Amino acid sequence: MGKKLKIIIENCPRNHECPAVKVCPVGALTQKDFEAPEIDYEKCIRCGKCSNFCPKKALVLHEEESK
Numbered sequence: 001m002g003k004k005l006k007i008i009i010e011n012c013p014r015n016h017e018c019p020a021v022k023v024c025p026v027g028a029l030t031q032k033d034f035e036a037p038e039i040d041y042e043k044c045i046r047c048g049k050c051s052n053f054c055p056k057k058a059l060v061l062h063e064e065e066s067k
Contacts, residue, residue, distance in 0.1 A: 003046045004064045005039050012036040012058035020050035020059055029059075 005028075012018075018037045021029045028043035029050055036058070051059040 002064055003048075003061050004041075005044055005046060005051065006060050006062055007036055007039065008058050008060055009036055011056045013056060018054075020054045023049050023053045025049065 014034050014036055016034060018029070018031045021031050021037055025047065026043045026045055028040045028045070029037045030040065031037045046061060048061045051057075051061045
């Protein structure tokens, strides 16, 4: 299978602008107020830049499970 970006909500402090949103080269991450970012899977190219950048490791690029 492929990789898929996932947000680990427990790791996201949700008290500031998410720095990883600005790192995404295709604009797949958006954030409303200081909530956890949302992923637009239609735009996400699974490059891993946001997950590598996230200081709290709240964004994780992991292998999708086969169904």
